[in-house]
Amino acid sequence: MVSITDLTFAFKKNHLLFNGLNLELQAGSIYGLFGLNGAGKTTLLNHISGLLFPKSGTCEILGKSSRKRDPETLSELYVLPEQFDLPPIPAHSYVNIHAPFYPRFDEEYMKHSLMELLVEGDKNLNELSYGQRKKFLIAFALATNARLLLMDEPTNGLDIPSKSQFRKIMAASDHSKRCVVISTHQVRDLEAMIDHLTVLNDGKIIFHQGIDNIAKKLSFEKIAEDDNRFVLYSEEIFGGKAAIIPKKTDSNETQIDLELLFNGIIQKGDVINQQFVREAV
Amino acid sequence: MDFSEKQPIYLQIIDYFCSQILENKWKPDYRIPSVREIAVKMEVNPNTAMRAFHYLQEKDILYNQRGIGYFVSGNAYQKVLALKRAEFIREKLPVLFRDMSLLGISFDELRFLYDKNNSHSSGL
Numbered sequence: 451m452v453s454i455t456d457l458t459f460a461f462k463k464n465h466l467l468f469n470g471l472n473l474e475l476q477a478g479s480i481y482g483l484f485g486l487n488g489a490g491k492t493t494l495l496n497h498i499s500g501l502l503f504p505k506s507g508t509c510e511i512l513g514k515s516s517r518k519r520d521p522e523t524l525s526e527l528y529v530l531p532e533q534f535d536l537p538p539i540p541a542h543s544y545v546n547i548h549a550p551f552y553p554r555f556d557e558e559y560m561k562h563s564l565m566e567l568l569v570e571g572d573k574n575l576n577e578l579s580y581g582q583r584k585k586f587l588i589a590f591a592l593a594t595n596a597r598l599l600l601m602d603e604p605t606n607g608l609d610i611p612s613k614s615q616f617r618k619i620m621a622a623s624d625h626s627k628r629c630v631v632i633s634t635h636q637v638r639d640l641e642a643m644i645d646h647l648t649v650l651n652d653g654k655i656i657f658h659q660g661i662d663n664i665a666k667k668l669s670f671e672k673i674a675e676d677d678n679r680f681v682l683y684s685e686e687i688f689g690g691k692a693a694i695i696p697k698k699t700d701s702n703e704t705q706i707d708l709e710l711l712f713n714g715i716i717q718k719g720d721v722i723n724q725q726f727v728r729e730a731v
Numbered sequence: 732m733d734f735s736e737k738q739p740i741y742l743q744i745i746d747y748f749c750s751q752i753l754e755n756k757w758k759p760d761y762r763i764p765s766v767r768e769i770a771v772k773m774e775v776n777p778n779t780a781m782r783a784f785h786y787l788q789e790k791d792i793l794y795n796q797r798g799i800g801y802f803v804s805g806n807a808y809q810k811v812l813a814l815k816r817a818e819f820i821r822e823k824l825p826v827l828f829r830d831m832s833l834l835g836i837s838f839d840e841l842r843f844l845y846d847k848n849n850s851h852s853s854g855l
Contacts, residue, residue: 480776617774622767625777642740642775662782665739705739 451477451598451629452498456507459490459497467493469653471507477597478626479660482644483633484712489650491633492532495600498631499529511598525552528596530587532603536575541586544575554595563589567615580607588616592623599630605639613639641708649715657715659726661706667725669697670707682721683714696725740775744783752792752803752811761803763793790814 452475459468467490475481485491496502497509500516509516514523537544541564549555564571567585575583584607591599605613620630620643631648634640647664649657673679673693684693692707694714714722738746751757764772770780784801787793792807792814804810831841 614774618771621770621774621777642773642779645776645778661776661779703739703742 451475451512452631453510454497454508457497457504457509458506459493459502459504461493466653468497468504471650471654473648473655473658475629475631477629479646480620480625480630480632480644481646481648482640482708483631483648483650484635484637485633485650486716487635490653491650492602494650495529495602495631495633498598499527499600500524501529526597528552528591528594528599530591530599530601530604532606534583534587536578536583536586538574538576540574541569541571544586545590548590549593552594552596556593556595560589560593563592563619566619567612581609581612584608585612585615588619592619595628597628599628601630601632603634603636604632605634605636617643637708637712641706647708647711649712649719651716651719656719657723663726664706664711665697665703667697668706668711668722669695669701670704670710671695682725683710683718685710685713694722740773741779741782741786744769744773744780745786748783748787748792749811749815752807753815755808757803757807759803759805759807762799763801763803765800 452473454471454473457468457471458466460466471494473494483491483494493502497504498511498516500511500519503517512523512526514520539547545557545560549557549560564586567589569582569586569589570578575586578586584604588601588604591601605616608616617640632640632644645661647657647659647661648655668682671693672687672690673681673684673695674690677691677693679695681691682694682696684691692710694707694710697703711722748757748763751763757763766777766780766784769783770777773780784793784795788795788801790810791804792810793801794804795801830836
């Protein structure tokens, strides 16, 4: 679905933001794209969608180079940006104007989601609150049935019930033919939603694994200070340490602590990645 | 819905299904909620919910009728009982024994508390 090879990109001379970045994304998955502030999450999404061009290397979606901006390919792509402007027209007019770009647009779904998300349909879109506008675009994004869906910080600016609504509509839609990329640093909002963890750091993808695989290889445990087991990464918590430990094949799977894992990957990425290459030998 | 710290979500879904069966709320051939309904309710990826269904299907606790949904198997109660008893002995008892020894609670005392609790709950 998305294939990025040896991507190099720089906003400023002498400072490469991406330096030999490789990434493969498949249909049927929801990828969580994580990175520190300024790591280039949004810039990476902009390369995938063809809004930015690589300095060198290639970026393809559905087998075509993103920079070609081929109309047929673009009809299979929907981007939900973090910041957006909506015109002073009501929701239904917006849908009438924009839906024809997407051959499998689902009008029924759109109507239904707007009701479910309590988006006021009669007001002009620019008069709605930020949260309402965002929910409108989330509903539109899913209604397009585009095969590639890029969402940049979708839960930012949503209130607590709206975050829950967002997770519910994501859980309810069929993603088997779709590839969803959600960039975020709001780990808690989405940890049960994603099935792949992709971490961008220092110009490269430094971690890219399925959640199932992570649960098979790593164990997330609260351990005592004097626990002598080999630990991949740990943080001090009240009464002990929160630790990532290589999982024994016969032990039970533990719930993945994404925040701990993210910190671990940023600080000790090599050690953690080693747990995943071992089986290839 | 809030998740407990340690257990993966799919195991929490399995636990919920098992307790419905043990409490006889879900009887043989009862049609259980769909994968999608469970995913929405728990606000999780449908694949996560699917994993719980697959696991229980493998254990013969649920059966699937294509295009219709998942149903409780005829001998689900016995299977769940065996599974949960083994789990209790393997995982919960060692914790209980450790706490008993830390707190100095004897078997006699435990027995007394157990009987007291049972007479209370049956009396009310």
